[in-house]
Every structure is written in C-alpha cells, then in structure tokens.
Amino acid sequence: METNNPLNPVRERELLMTRRRFFGTAAKGLGAGFGALALNGLLGKELGAMASGLGGLPELGPSPVDAVGNRIAGPHYKPKAKRVIYMHMEGGPSQIDLYDYKPGLRSRFNQDLPESVRDGQRLTGMTSGQARFPVAPSIFKFSRYRNNQDGLWLSELLPHTGSVAKEICMINSMHTEAINHEPGITFFQTGNQQPGRPSFGSWMSYGLGSANANLPAFVVMITQGVGNMQALSQRFWGSGFLPSEHQGCKLRSGGDPVLYLRNPEGVSRADRRRMLDLVGELNEKEYERSFDPEVQSRISQYEMAYRMQMSVPELTDFSNEDEATLAMYGPDVHKPGSFAANCLMARRLAERGVRFIQLYMRGWDQHGNLPNEIRAQAGAVDQPQAALIKDLKRRGLLDDTLVMSAGEFGRTVYSQGTLTTENYGRDHHPRCFSVWAAGGGIKPGITYGKTDDFSYNIVEDPVDVHELHATLLHCLGFDHERLGYRSQGRDMRLTDVGGHVNQSLLA
Secondary structure (H helix, E strand, C coil), X not given: CCCCCCCCHHHHHHHHHHHHHHHHHHHHHHCHHHHHHHHHHHHCHHHHHHHHCCCCCXXXXXXXXXXXXXXXXXXXXXXXXXXXXXXXXXXXXXXXXXXXXXXXXXXXXXXXXXXXXHCCCCCCCCCCCCCCXXXXXXXXXXXXXXXXXXXXXXXXXXXXXXXXHHHEEEEXXXXXXXXXXXXXXXXXXXXXXXXXXXXXXXXXXXXHCCCCCCCCCEEEEEECCCCCXXXXXXXXXXXXXXXXXXXXXECCCCCCCCCCCCCCCCXXXXXXXXXXXXXXXXXXXXXXXHCCHHHHHHHHHHHHHHHHHHHHHHHCCHHHCCHHHHHHHXXXXXXXXXXXXHHHHHHHHHHCCCXXXXXXXXXXXXXXXXXXXXXXXHHHHHHHHHHHHHHHHHCCCHHHEEEEEECCCEEEEEECCCCCCCXXXXXXXXXXEEEEEECCCECCCEEECEECCCCCCEEECCECHHHHHHHHHHXXXXXXXXXXXXXXXXXXXXXXXXXCCCHHHEC
16 A cells, blocks of 8 residues: 555554644643644634634633543533433423323313324324324323412322422423434434434533542433333433543442442452552553543543542442431332432432433333323332422522423324223324423523413424523523534534523523
C-alpha cells in the first residue's frame, strides 16, 4: 500500500497524530496561552470566543471542575434545582386511566371513535388493521384533590399520590413524534429518536459535575413490573459523544449493587491501591502519547470504582432508617429492586449529592388486560413516589430537587382487541399524554394543558419533548441553547435545534 499518498488513511492518521502531539506538547510545555493563541489563529477571534463557552471545545480561560477534579461545563445562572430524580414509566402509562379524567366517555362505551378525531393518525401495526375502533372509557373512579389551583384529578389507583397533589405540576398536554417504544424512550432520554446522543443524565453529569467524590454523578436503578415489559437498552443512560465518565452507573438489585465491588479473596485494599497507582502511571504515559481524552476518563472511572468500594455498602444499608420512614415507603421497601426500595435509595443518593437519579419502572405496555395489570403497576408505584416527595420535603431537599414522572407516550381511547365492560387494552398514543413534575423550581399545584373529550388531541397549551427538556434545564441553571458539545463538526445539545422555556411551568 502506498503510504505517501495524502489520501491514504494510514498516512492521514500519522499526520493527525503528529499535529495532536505537536499542539498537545506545546500547550503542556508553554501553558494554556499557546493553545488559546492557536485556537484564535485557526478559528478567528469571534469563533474562538464562542468555542470557549462550549463544552466540546477548549476553553480559553480556567475551566470549572467538580468534586472529583473533572472539568465541567457549569451552570449559566443560579439554579433552582441542584439535582434530578427522573422516574421513567417504561411502556407508556394510560393517561385516561390515571390522570386525564374524561367522565363523558362513559356514555360512548363501545361506540366507534369518529374518523374526524383520528384524522388520519399514524397507527401502529397492532391496531392499523382493526375493523373498528371502539371507545373504551376508564372503569376507574377519579377524585379531585386540593392543590393551589382548582384541584387535581387523579384515578382511584393513586390515592397516596393525591396526598401530595399540592406539590405536583400535572401536564396533560404532552406530545411526542415517536409511536414505538425504542424511538420513544430514546427521544425522552436523549432529545433525539436516533441512538447515539448523550442521555439527559449524562448532560447533567457533564454540566453540573459531581458533588460527591465517592459516588457517580449519574445513577440508574431498574424495577421489574408486571405484564408486557419492553427491553431496556444500556444506551438509554449512555454518554453518547460525551466522555464516557458521564454515562450512568447502574445499581443492581441482586448481589453486589455494582459488579466487582469487593476485592477478590487474598487481595487487600492496600494491594488494590498499589495496582491502581501502577495502572494510573501507565495510563498517564498513554495519554502523553496519544492525547486521547478517553484515557483520562478511564483513570477517573478506576478511581471512582475504588472509592465506591467504601461508599456503596453504606449507601445501600437501610439499617439507619427509622421505622416511620420505612413504613412511609410501604412494605416493599425491604425488597431489593422494588420501586419502593429504589425510591428510598433515590432519596439517599440525593442527600449525598448525586446529580441525576434515574428510576425505570417497567411493565406499562398494556395492549390487553389493562385493568388488572395497571392495578398492579399503580399499586407498586403510588405509595413510594408519594413518600419520596414527602421525605424530600421534610428534609428540606424538595426545593432544590426536581422530581419528574413520565412515560414515552400515552394510550389510545379506543380498545385494542376485545372490549368488555371490565376488560380492555390500549395501543400506543403519542398525540397526547400526561407527565408530572414537582420541586426544583417547578410551579406546584397546577394542571397545565387540556385535551379533547376523547383524550386524543390537544386543545390547549401543547408541550413537546424539547420544550420540556428546555424548561427542566432552565430550573437547573442552564440556557438550553448554550449547554453544548462539539461533535462531528457540529455543536450538539440536548434540545437539538428546538425547544423553548415554558414560563407557565416555573415557580
């Protein structure tokens, strides 16, 4: 193969490596001023100044660092929220059976949904071939709970959640472009339906950094539900093009919460420290050779794993929780991996400075047998999520902790398959569904947005995914248009090229 050809990939790699080594060595030897001069010379003063404010390009001045010493983007202004607890109800909870009260549907039982309401909507392959689209009213009663507005309607399945209604901002006009689970969850987690972007939690780890040197900034926990459970891809909490140190750390429910938490038999903690020091020296030499930022991420992750050997066992030990607190979360709190146990763990992580805590609750994909399955799902979630809000508030943490519950889409008003007075199923429905948030700068005790009589189309105040993300980022101190990272020649962000802050949702 001819290596003198400038288009040859081997030759191009050699040239690139030579340039990287030159500028990297020069910056290391002469200080950051030389790197800033080179950047301004290559890009121009205006573009260089812009680059200094973006996470993916070198900054011209000192960079903020977190408790671990990693470089972070840093908030743009004083935040209301310091951390996020995001409860994702995977599968698409039925807003009609939980949040969006439609009493008028009872008189339309088993009537065909008017074509004018569907209006040519794209349907999934599971119902597109149905001969009829029979209206299926919810069989569950609703109650109105006092809040700061005119009352929050909640299903009888969520009585404990009703006890914290005054803290909740209910959005009944959420909508999304995705109609299937994988792109729908990917969109909610990363702001894009295509895989490969950083998750919301990774953006927060990058933007806020770590407030606890002994725990990751981004932690993920999963609860197995009942019924039809969609796959959970690890990329949902992946870091995408951000440095890998910002990916979520999944805590397991069985055995050690983190794999290899304990040293092998015969290996002492001192032995582990000596090994890490040696590996660190080798990695530093590799970084001096290649200037690959992932090498620095690897060093950081090794050190975090070492510190977690001490911090995680204490974190997962509930023995210092009083009986009243444990009872508040419900009887399942003693079952590792249950939603109750994970909600209590979320509070413990929040008070220890973890920035983003992601709870996944699987099993909300009820295409059939919805009444029985949703009873079990809501029963597992209702008391723990209410307890989490109460627990955060009494500890003074709710004001600066943003709590959110959302699925990737909602469910159709018409039944999928057989409809009876006591049993029905519902297909995916992206046109309108409900999410709620509390604390951390969100206006409490309001219901925002309105759907039509069929909970099928939005008639007031629609909210899309980018708008929700932009608003949450605002609560966390970020201008969503300025929290960016240069990847593949483009300045990327969570809200992509859309989104705006919804002032009506802010306290």
